[in-house]
Amino acid sequence: MTITYPLFSRSEAAALASFLASxxxxxxxxxxxTQEAAHARIAAGEFAGEHDRTHWIVADGERVGMIHLQDLGDxxxxxxxxxxxSHREKGLGTTAVKWLTATVFNEFTHLQRIEATTRQDNWAMRRVLVNCGFAKEASYRQAWPSDDGPPYDSIGYGILRSDFERGVTTPVNWNDGP
Ligand SMILES: CC(C)(COP(=O)(O)OP(=O)(O)OC[C@H]1O[C@@H](n2cnc3c(N)ncnc32)[C@H](O)[C@@H]1OP(=O)(O)O)[C@@H](O)C(=O)NCCC(=O)NCCS
Incomplete structure (x- = not known):
């Protein structure tokens, strides 16, 4: 399978809205x-603004996913x-996170870390992050709202430039008290 990550531009708003709504x-x-909500977010600059950009994930010529990078000015x-x-559980998520980590650190040379937060029970995403060298850094208890019950925990991960360059994952030092 050939995977590419072309940059999204606002002229492709209809395609992105369809992707999100479908x-x-x-x-x-x-x-x-909804298509309407997606169009409103795109028009507001959420996916391609001063500090945001989005890449399609294209597999064998078909748009099968997207990566939205946020807070690039931060x-x-x-x-x-x-x-x-249709394209989950085939390794594409892992490949995409490895690609985006290398792209961000190579292109934005001042950045020292990348963060990701996911819902506690999103095991696929959590495995992807661990497989790509991210370390678990936080567990925000009951921080993820739920439509149909109590809130979920939100799990925070991060990767350091220094770890990325050395190909290691330095664990958090939890025993830093006196
Ligand atoms: C989360 C997501 C990006 C993961 O990408 P993916 O291509 O499906 O995952 P991969 O095929 O690369 O699998 C990575 C690991 O997760 C595991 N995994 C995949 N789907 C799983 C599932 N449904 N339940 C448990 N583990 C799962 C794989 O076995 C693999 O584990 P291992 O290599 O450690 O043995 C993708 O499933 C997705 O887009 N989900 C919907 C959107 C979403 O939740 N995005 C995350 C927002 S924070």
């Missing part, structure tokens, strides 16, 4: 995205990664 996102706040960017249901 699938379910069970681990996102807002499992369903010291610590975050990202959202979404694959079509």
């Amino acid at each position: 699938d379910e996102w069970p681990f996102h706040t807002g499992m369903h995205v 010291g610590t960017p975050l990202f959202d990664l979404r694959l079509r249901r």
Whole structure:
């Protein structure tokens, strides 16, 4: 399978709105995205603004996912990664996070870390992050709202430039008290 990550431009708003509206996102706040809501977010600059950019994930010529990089003007960017249901559990998420980590650190040489937060029960995303060298850094208890019950925990991960360059994952020092 040939995978490419072309940059999204606002002239492709209709394609991105269709992508977001045509699938379910069970681990996102807002499992369903309407075309109208997606268009409003794109028009507001959410996916291609001063500090945001989005890459398509294209597999054998077909748009099957997207990576939305956020807060690139800040010291610590975050990202959202979404694959079509038909293309999950095939290794594309892992490949995409390795690609985005290398791209961000190579292109934005002042950045020292990248963060990601996911819902506690999103085991696929959590495995992807660990497999890509991210360390678990936080567990925010009951921080992820739920539509149908108590809030979920939110789990924070991060990767350091120094770890990325050395190909290691330095664990957090939890025993830093006196
Ligand atoms: C989360 C997501 C990006 C993961 O990408 P993916 O291509 O499906 O994952 P991979 O095939 O690379 O699998 C990575 C690991 O997760 C495991 N995994 C995949 N799907 C799983 C599932 N449903 N349950 C448990 N483990 C799963 C794989 O076995 C693999 O584990 P291992 O290599 O450690 O043995 C993708 O499933 C997706 O887009 N989901 C919907 C959107 C979403 O939740 N995005 C995350 C937002 S924070």
